[in-house]
Amino acid sequence: MTPRLADALRDAELIHDGATLDAAIARMAAEIHADYRDDDLPPLFVTVMHGGLPFAAQLAFALGELGLDLEFDYLHATRYRGQTTGSGLAWLHRPATPMRDRRVxxxxxxxxxxxxxxxVTRWCEDQNAEEVRTAVLAVKLHDRGLEDIEADYVGVEVPDRYVFGYGMDYHEQGRNLPAIYALAE
Structure with a gap:
């Protein structure tokens, strides 16, 4: 039986509320705009599905308000498949837009x-992207990360607990919560 989101929320801790996330996204948009505003070609804005969708939409709107045009595509690669622990990477969809000589x-x-x-960064590089940068809403604080991977743009930090909301799921539930929560320890 799938655990219920309502049960998880009852004991969950609010980590970042909607206002905090809105401010973080606005800050990130300003940083990204500064890095891309002089480009002749709009950057290829690639959303990592499903979790990246809510954040990507808000970030895209914030960039649009600053006058930065984007070309959109998406990819779907997952390690979780509805679980709370990761496993091997499964590619469900690769971008259709050619990346050769593009800033991604x-x-x-x-x-x-x-x-x-x-x-996914290495895959984009293998597609001959001119440059690949990454924007993530949250970075989890721990020392288990790969040494050579860091996000170029970061919204907020979250504790080393299972977090959900704002794109992140709890057994495929709660992605549309307008805040980030952590499961009770």
């Missing part, structure tokens, strides 16, 4: 240990 901005919900972000 990968947008995802969380950087935990970095396996997914590392794999």
């Amino acid at each position: 901005l990968l947008v995802d919900d969380i950087l935990d240990e970095g396996h997914t972000l590392h794999a």
